[in-house]
Amino acid sequence: MKKTETRIQKKNQSAIKAAGLKVFSQFGFRGSTLDQIATESSLSKPNILYYFSSKEAIYEALLSQLLTDWLQPVRDIDPAGEPVEEILKYAQHKLKMSRLYPRESRLYANEIIQGAPRIKSVLTGELRDVVTTLAALIKSWSEAGLIRVIDPYHLIFSIWAMTQHYADFDVQVQAVLGEGDHFDDAEQYLEDMLRRMLTV
Amino acid sequence: MKKTETRIQKKNQSAIKAAGLKVFSQFGFRGSTLDQIATESSLSKPNILYYFSSKEAIYEALLSQLLTDWLQPVRDIDPAGEPVEEILKYAQHKLKMSRLYPRESRLYANEIIQGAPRIKSVLTGELRDVVTTLAALIKSWSEAGLIRVIDPYHLIFSIWAMTQHYADFDVQVQAVLGEGDHFDDAEQYLEDMLRRMLTV
DNA sequence: CGTCAGTTTTACCAGTTGGTCAAATTAATT
């Protein structure tokens, strides 16, 4: 029966999450400090702990939100749609997420690299299910002759790897290509690649 | 002229580096502690600082070694070789590195995600040069009609992204595909993809 | 055996860490 969220609560909670995202995505959980988050959010440390019970609580709130946002688009793939276009649409959406929310991508990358200690159950549960379902769909498209025969799991991995690369390894991309936005070129390359891989 | 390296020095320095690699690759620089490295290497903390002047010195020794090992294979690509096979050989080598040295890959990923504060100059220097040279070579192959016309930079990125994915996101891959070695399937997929992308 | 460079340990330090607590302040409600 707690629906009453003060406007101050809303404001501060989202300020803390925004600051936490910034800090955690750069230094990982263990490398981040409450003081950094406090400074970044212009709140005092005890004040932060008034809204979140611990440093870990902030981190987990961010991760939880993230996983929800990331799994939905996979579920939105239409089994009745045109296969190549559906996969392409998903890949483009994923790339757009990397462009618009690179910090979220890096936060997730950090967590995974460190062995996903706090979300391993989600990986072997919800994520695995969603991927298994998608893989089955792709396989059925293959068998119906709508797309080329291809390993669906590694196809998915390759989409993830490439799209997230432009967020997670942004510094490296910028170092090689120069500063600026390279997502349009990336999208063109990705589309070309997927069409080549999928069309018979 | 200090050539005299005691057998104890060699043993301990490499023990420290091995322990440092294990710890740093999991928690990043800021998230790692000398105590962890001490425990992992079975040496006391002051003893570690007898061999390396600081925590950062260990980290930088690891990074430096890493960059050397990673850039060499790019240079080893033979401009006179058969283009598709040369690129394939490089990609396979990169994937093998991910399989054999996933920790090194994760250490590098951590550094890059955090904005590469300690190696940005290498990225915009040595790495950029090596990639530019390779991109020019690929472009010349395109123009000679030996491979399909393709954006060489994003081709390189896609190889890096996919190969490193299997090391950096190993937990996720294992969660989806089940525990075990999936590098052989990955290699097959990668080869298929590159042949499709490169052959006219 | 003695010696001395090389190695390891014990004790320690100042700064930082996540987190607590009660008091003070501010906002909402009557």
Next chain:
DNA sequence: AATTAATTTGACCAACTGGTAAAACTGACG
């Protein structure tokens, strides 16, 4: 305006951090 509930702060703490200093130990070599 008065009362109550929500918010913010300052002072504080125990555990941990990277790093130091000097003493104690070890091993190679004449």
